[in-house]
Amino acid sequence: MTNKKRYDLPIPFGWFAVALSGDLQVGDVKPLEYFGRDLVLFRTESGEAKVLDAICPHLGAHLGHGGSVQGESIACPFHGWQFNGDGFCTSVPYAEKMPPKVVDKQCIRHYATKEDNGAIWCWYHPDDDAPHWELDHVPEMNDDGYWCNQETREWIIDCHIQDTNENAVDKAHFAYVHTSENVPEGEVEIDGHRRVTELASRTQAFDDYGNMLEGEYTDTSFTSKSFGPGFTWQHFRGVTNSIMMGTITPLNEEKVHLRFVFRYPELTTDIAKLFNQGYIDEVCRQVEQDMEIWNRKFYQPNPILCDGDGPINQYRKWFSQFYAEEVYQQEAS
Ligand code: FES
Numbered sequence: 001m002t003n004k005k006r007y008d009l010p011i012p013f014g015w016f017a018v019a020l021s022g023d024l025q026v027g028d029v030k031p032l033e034y035f036g037r038d039l040v041l042f043r044t045e046s047g048e049a050k051v052l053d054a055i056c057p058h059l060g061a062h063l064g065h066g067g068s069v070q071g072e073s074i075a076c077p078f079h080g081w082q083f084n085g086d087g088f089c090t091s092v093p094y095a096e097k098m099p100p101k102v103v104d105k106q107c108i109r110h111y112a113t114k115e116d117n118g119a120i121w122c123w124y125h126p127d128d129d130a131p132h133w134e135l136d137h138v139p140e141m142n143d144d145g146y147w148c149n150q151e152t153r154e155w156i157i158d159c160h161i162q163d164t165n166e167n168a169v170d171k172a173h174f175a176y177v178h179t180s181e182n183v184p185e186g187e188v189e190i191d192g193h194r195r196v197t198e199l200a201s202r203t204q205a206f207d208d209y210g211n212m213l214e215g216e217y218t219d220t221s222f223t224s225k226s227f228g229p230g231f232t233w234q235h236f237r238g239v240t241n242s243i244m245m246g247t248i249t250p251l252n253e254e255k256v257h258l259r260f261v262f263r264y265p266e267l268t269t270d271i272a273k274l275f276n277q278g279y280i281d282e283v284c285r286q287v288e289q290d291m292e293i294w295n296r297k298f299y300q301p302n303p304i305l306c307d308g309d310g311p312i313n314q315y316r317k318w319f320s321q322f323y324a325e326e327v328y329q330q331e332a333s
Pocket residue numbers: 056057058059060061076077078079080081
């Protein structure tokens with residue numbers, strides 16, 4: 001089995017985070033490798049983030065290595081040609097006449113880019129379709145007042161993007177991989193590119209010093225949303241109040257960049273800090289446990305499932321709407 005391709009799934013279309021907003025200042029230029037392509041990300045002088053294919057159509061230099069921002073364009077490091085965020089050539093500094101091939105014509109592929117929720121997102125579609133839906137706006141990710149603390153963790157994982165979210169519906173693995181009795185089971189609502197799960201439960205209560213209160217329980221609730229294939233959002237309310245944005249961006253068909261951005265309000269007591277840190281560490285510990293499996297598994301397109309497995313097929317049908325290739329699409333039930 002070891003020489004076989006581990007996944008026979010293409011890269012889906014959708015909005016994908018390519019950077020956190022704070023990581024790109026005006027004038028910054030960064031090379032990126034996502035969607036199996038060489039890309040360049042830059043922030044123009046007016047402050048807009050732009051994403052283009054990185055290879056210059058003149059003689060092939062990589063714009064992300066040595067390119068520089070000039071006004072609203074990026075200049076190539078090789079011969080100084082300039083391209084705007086729509087992929088049009090705006091200047092060939094040493095030419096008397098602009099080559100007809102670039103006059104009023106897009107000459108580099110560009111990616112629709114939006115900045116929201118503290119991140120820079122671009123729309124990827126294998127056939128270069130325009131966005132099929134608007135990027136979802138999460139008010140909490142834009143509210144730096146109440147949600148004043150932020151922590152980010154990130155991982156590169158050797159798996160297909162479909163697998164990272166399948167984890168949430170794979171009920172049985174919680175007991176075996178995470179040795180956790182808490183199996184998240186809740187109402188799932190599907191609405192086009194959105195998938196929303198609401199869970200409510202009761203857990204052990206603690207006092208303000210972290211002592212277990214025997215026989216006392218507290219209400220816990222958990223909302224989890226997926227907005228297309230590359231964007232998840234969770235709100236956990238219980239021993240701590242914490243939101244988490246998950247961004248999953250494919251590097252290629254067998255590798256993803258996973259980021260978790262945690263946000264939480266001001267914590268005034270040591271015990272609140274302890275519970276909050278415990279929650280974040282537990283979420284990250286679970287990802288790292290999953291990675292042991294993800295990094296080596298082979299995708300089963302027609303798995304043998306049992307009645308205790310959770311709604312894996314329902315999830316895969318929902319996810320299949322993000323494949324441009326008909327052969328991978330499944331009818332929603
Ligand atoms: S290769 Fe980019 S300007 Fe020549």
